[in-house]
Amino acid sequence: MEQATQSSGQQQNRQQAVYDIRNGGHYGASAALSAQGYAPVAELYTGAWSNVNQGLQGNSRDILTTYWQHIINHLETDNHDYKIHQLPLARIKKVMKADPEVKMISAEAPILFAKGCDIFITELTMRAWIHAEDNKRRTLQRSDIAAALAKSDMFDFLIDIVPREEATSHAKRSSQAGGAAVNNSIHMNHNSANDLEMVSARQRLTKVIGRLVSWS
Structure with missing residues (x-):
């Protein structure tokens, strides 16, 4: 979890990325950010987080790690309507x-x-x-x-x-x-x-x- 959070901090130091689910839902949003170079470093997802990209390689792995980074940011920082x-x-x-x-x-x-x-x-x-x-x-x-x-x-x-x-x-x-x-x-x-x-x-x-x- 700490490693994933560190990755979140590294992403925030760059220009703020826009996660837009209007084009293709979560897959489209994650694919777009991944193509722009916003995919987190896959090696940071170890231990309990290793399942995030298990069985995936290349662009597919980047899309899933981008999605999970969005989920982490969303859960930790957004206001939620329960x-x-x-x-x-x-x-x-x-x-x-x-x-x-x-x-x-x-x-x-x-x-x-x-x-x-x-x-x-x-x-x-x-x-x-x-x-x-x-x-x-x-x-x-x-x-x-x-x-x-x-x-x-x-x-x-x-x-x-x-x-x-x-x-x-x-x-x-x-x-x-x-x-x-x-x-x-x-x-x-x-x-x-x-x-x-x-x-x-x-x-x-x-x-x-x-x-x-x-x-x-």
Whole structure:
């Protein structure tokens, strides 16, 4: 945490960067800052923070570290409106109460869980989107999520829900296809297409997480 905070201080010494999620959401904002040279030094993310860029290289790694640096800055410095949440607190409380050992829940606990789930959904969407782009696709597939999970052991707890075999079988099918897939969005404006697909991808993954929560 100290190392990540030091990186934050180094970033602030430079001209203030603008993290603009209007173009492509968090992925677009992180990619833009990374391209401008604002990506934190990946080597600073060690220990408990090593999972931030685990399984990623080059530009993809820079995008994820830029996103996480934004999250750190946001949590440490911004004023937060705790009445606004991306996920329903009632559903989160229901899951927490499913544990028979949980007798009482403080008012702050569901808020922290909601924020944690929001960050988790965003990061996993970005990792899956990176895999989709690497395969020249504009549509996020279940196999992209499986491939993203396979690149980091911090997602091992999801192995029963999204088996790693899916990523392997998809890679084999892609290899056999010999690169025959065609980009259906070739006539679309690149930035507009990226915005729409990232929003759609995040909505799909949010629905998946919602189902997992309801099953619990």
